[in-house]
Amino acid sequence: MxxxxxxxxxxxAAVAISPLPIIAIILLLATPRGRLNGPLFTVGWILGLSALGAIMLAIAPPAGASTHNHPATWVGALKLVLGLFLVLFGARQWHRRPKDPSQAQLPKWMGAIDSLTPVKVFALGLALAALNAKNAPLTIAAAASIGSAGLPLGQQIASLAIFVLIATLGLLAPLGVYLLGGERAKTTLGNWKDWAARHNVAVMAALFFVLGLKLLGDSIGILTS
Structure with missing residues (x-):
């Protein structure tokens, strides 16, 4: 394990420091229903990651993800595809990054975040975790690694739970500051949001490129052994 x-x-860790979800929860905490919206968004996020990971774990054993504790060929092929996607996506994001970080723009949907109902806030957390093109491949890759390791079911579930917990730290940090930080929380969270907004594209591009190379290395090891 x-x-x-x-x-x-x-x-x-890459999922945890994904800037957009961090910006989203900070904006939600600044709404009049911040004490409700923040936890709701976080719960949706946790369920999204857990569901996507659980689906991958459910697929892995019947599909023979592990043979004598060695990952199956299809796991290597999956990591190859994910690795290529992350490398190409990271390179594309790096090329598109703003030359001046102060000119970085947030997605248009964030402008209406203060008008979201609780149900939509929960759905937003779910979607940013499970359907986001940046986070979903990372979660799938992590679950594929867990499912192909030949672990007992209990250890697979524990490994996925640890992954989800660490991947949620990026949201738990601003939530904790908001709930416990008192008067200084607004300033602290505002500074975090501004930094994340300026460096969102560059941070994710670098992470995707590095993790993509790791997946490509893993896939080559699996497919050639």
């Missing part, structure tokens, strides 16, 4: 956790920690 230790080796598996070593494999998935990088993916979890």
């Amino acid at each position: 230790g080796k598996v956790l070593g494999d998935v920690l990088g993916f979890a």
Whole structure:
């Protein structure tokens, strides 16, 4: 189980520091229903990651993800595809990054975030975790690593739970500051939001490129062994 956790920690950390969800929860905490919206968004996020990971774990055993504790060929092929996607997506994002970070623009949907109902806030957290083109490949890759390690079911579930917990730290940090930070919380969260907005594209581009190369290396090891 230790080796598996070593494999998935990088993916979890990349999901955790994904700037857009962090900006989204900070904006939600600034709404009049911040004490409701923040936890709702976080719960949706956790369920989204858990559901996507659980689906991958459910697929892995029947599809023979592991043979004698060695990942199956299709796992190597999956990591190859995910690795190529992340490398190309990261390179594209880096090329498109603003030359001046102060000119970075947030997605238009964030402008209406203060008008979202609680149900939509929950759905937003779910979507940014499970359907987002940046986070979904990382979660799938992590779950594929867990499912192909030949672990007992209990250890697979525990490994996925640890992945989800670490991947949620990026949201738990601003939520904790908001709930416990008192008067200074607004200033602190505002500074975090501004930094994340300026460096969103560059941070994710670098992470995707590095993790994509790791997946490509993993896939080559699986497919050639």
